[in-house]
Amino acid sequence: MDEHEKIRELEAALSKTKYNKATEGWFALIKSQIAKLREKIEKKSAGKKGGEGWFVKKTGNATVILVGFPSVGKSTLLNALTGVKSKAAAYEFTTLDCIPGTMRYKHARIQILDVPGIIEGAASGRGRGKEVLAMARSADLVLYVIDATHPEHYPLLKKEVFDVGIRTTGRAPDVKIKKKPKGGLSIASTVPLDIERKTLASILKAFRIMNADVVIRDKIDIDQFIDAIEGNRAYCKALVCITKADLIDAKRKKQLEEDFPGAIFVSAEKGEGIEELKEAIYKKLDLARIYLKEVNKKPDLDVPLILTRPVTLRAVCEHIHRDFVKKFRYARLWGASAKYPGQQIRNLDKELEDGTIVEIHVR
Numbered sequence: 481m482d483e484h485e486k487i488r489e490l491e492a493a494l495s496k497t498k499y500n501k502a503t504e505g506w507f508a509l510i511k512s513q514i515a516k517l518r519e520k521i522e523k524k525s526a527g528k529k530g531g532e533g534w535f536v537k538k539t540g541n542a543t544v545i546l547v548g549f550p551s552v553g554k555s556t557l558l559n560a561l562t563g564v565k566s567k568a569a570a571y572e573f574t575t576l577d578c579i580p581g582t583m584r585y586k587h588a589r590i591q592i593l594d595v596p597g598i599i600e601g602a603a604s605g606r607g608r609g610k611e612v613l614a615m616a617r618s619a620d621l622v623l624y625v626i627d628a629t630h631p632e633h634y635p636l637l638k639k640e641v642f643d644v645g646i647r648t649t650g651r652a653p654d655v656k657i658k659k660k661p662k663g664g665l666s667i668a669s670t671v672p673l674d675i676e677r678k679t680l681a682s683i684l685k686a687f688r689i690m691n692a693d694v695v696i697r698d699k700i701d702i703d704q705f706i707d708a709i710e711g712n713r714a715y716c717k718a719l720v721c722i723t724k725a726d727l728i729d730a731k732r733k734k735q736l737e738e739d740f741p742g743a744i745f746v747s748a749e750k751g752e753g754i755e756e757l758k759e760a761i762y763k764k765l766d767l768a769r770i771y772l773k774e775v776n777k778k779p780d781l782d783v784p785l786i787l788t789r790p791v792t793l794r795a796v797c798e799h800i801h802r803d804f805v806k807k808f809r810y811a812r813l814w815g816a817s818a819k820y821p822g823q824q825i826r827n828l829d830k831e832l833e834d835g836t837i838v839e840i841h842v843r
Contacts, residue, residue, distance in 0.1 A: 483517045483524075490514050501676070508679045508702050512686035515706045518643065536580050538618065540589035541786040542765045545616045547641065548625030549633050550597030553723035555579070556748040557625060558594040561758065578615060585758045588767050588786045593619070598640060613644040617714040621765055622648055624720045628728045628745070631736060634720070647707065648718035654697035655708035657684075662691050669696040680705060719744070719764045721757060726750055768834040770796055779814075779837045794828040796838055807842035 481489075490510050499507055546554040558564055562581030579594040595612045616622055622641060626634050641648065665684060667677050673696065683702070684692060687709050700708075707713045720743040722736060733745065744760050746753030766789040773779035785799055793811050797804035810826045816833035832838070 483521050487514055487517050490517075504676060504679050504702075505682060508675075508683050509686065511702050511706060512683050515710060516687070518645075519710065536578050536593060536615070538591060539580075540582055540591045541767060542588070542620040542788070543591040543593065543618065544583075544621045544623050544761060544765075545593045545595060545619040546623050546625050547595070547612070547616060547637060548597055549627070549630070549637070552597065552625050552627040552630070552633070553748055554594050554597065554625050557721070557723060557746070558592055560746075560748040560751060560754045562592050564592075564594075583758065583761070585762050586767075587769055587784050588762060590761065590765070598637070613640065613646065616641065616646055616716075617644070619716055621761065622646065622716055622718045623761070624718060626720060626722050626740075626743075628722050628724045628732075628736065631722075631739065634740070645712060646714050646716065648716060650715060650717050652713065652715050653700045653704050653708065655700060655705065656693075656695045656697075657689070657708060658693045659689060660691045660693060665690070665692055665694070667694045667696070671697065671699055674699065675702065675705070684709065717764050717766075719760055721746060723748060725753065768832065768836075770832060771835070771837045772796075772800070773812075773814075773837050773839040775839060775841070789831075789834075791832045792828065793825065793830050793832065793838070793840075796832070797828065797840060800840065804840060804842055809841045809843055811841065812839040813837065 490513055494507065494510055497503055497506070546557060548554050558579060558581050561583045564579065564581030577596070581592045581594070583590040583592050593615060595615055598612050624634060624637055626637075665681050667680055673680075679702070680694070683705055684690075684694070689709070720740050722740065722743050722745045724747065725733065725745040726747040726749075728736070736745075737743070744753060744757045746757055748754065767786055768789050768791045769784040769786060770791060771779045771781055771784045785796065787795055787799065793808075794805060796811075797808055805828065808828060810824050811830075812822045812824055813832070814821050814837035815835050817830070817836040
């Protein structure tokens with residue numbers, strides 16, 4: 481039995497068992513075994529030649545990758561979002577390469593990547609799944625593209641993305657693990673934990689960590705704790721796009737809206753829902769436009785800085801020039817970040833809202 485078969489067997493056992501306090505330790509043991517098997521597969525895969533994948537230089541203010549099964553309309557969606565003519569057809573595996581495009585929205589330049597459709601087992605190397613999912617590790621946003629007539633694809637896609645080490649929670653939980661030569665395990669938490677400390681200790685020992693100081697500052701589950709131990713996860717955000725919405729009736733759409741809260745419904749061929757999708761992508765990426773203003777001049781409203789929130793005055797200064805932080809005296813603000821027009825701010829850690837006009841004063 482190879483590692484893939486062992487993983488399938490262990491996952492089947494997990495699916496048949498109800499998680500509760502009584503089974504928590506067993507779940508921790510099995511999930512630790514699965515994680516170590518996946519790590520073993522990765523090491524074997526890294527040692528083999530071939531399967532070079534693709535290299536696409538990241539451009540613009542953020543990168544979005546379209547992840548979906550074959551023939552769900554990703555290429556047509558890329559065309560609608562960016563104007564790039566990615567080949568589209570009514571048969572599977574039309575896209576055989578990574579096709580980049582640029583979506584321009586609210587002055588932001590957002591790179592959109594159309595990659596070949598993945599299939600179940602992609603994380604284990606079926607099809608060209610490894611290359612596709614490796615691309616997703618460097619993205620800021622995974623856009624799950626789901627055919628309205630096949631919503632059952634979604635949990636399968638989520639699993640493939642999860643299995644390759646991508647977490648769509650936006651950021652890693654605050655868990656610090658500091659190994660030490662002796663002294664055993666010390667586990668401290670600043671928040672109430674839903675996992676027994678003895679369970680956390682058993683997970684650490686499963687990874688041969690016998691001496692360490694652990695500090696947990698976020699609510700976590702078993703998977704997140706294992707992620708913190710392994711430390712090789714990629715964190716990004718996710719959004720669901722339901723394509724071919726014109727092929728379903730109102731009743732079916734309402735049901736899908738309940739099943740996929742926050743999903744954007746589009747018909748890329750008809751151009752329906754595209755503007756809503758652009759806005760959703762922009763918001764999900766947490767981008768903010770900051771307009772710079774020179775003293776005694778009007779602000780430049782044509783070319784704003786595009787930064788990822790939270791945006792502080794410090795971040796704006798660093799973006800302009802590293803010396804601006806050292807020489808900073810104060811800033812004057814206009815817009816939602818100011819209590820009144822031209823408010824004077826001396827705190828570099830002041831957070832700025834989208835659309836703020838900033839006038840920096842330096843020594």
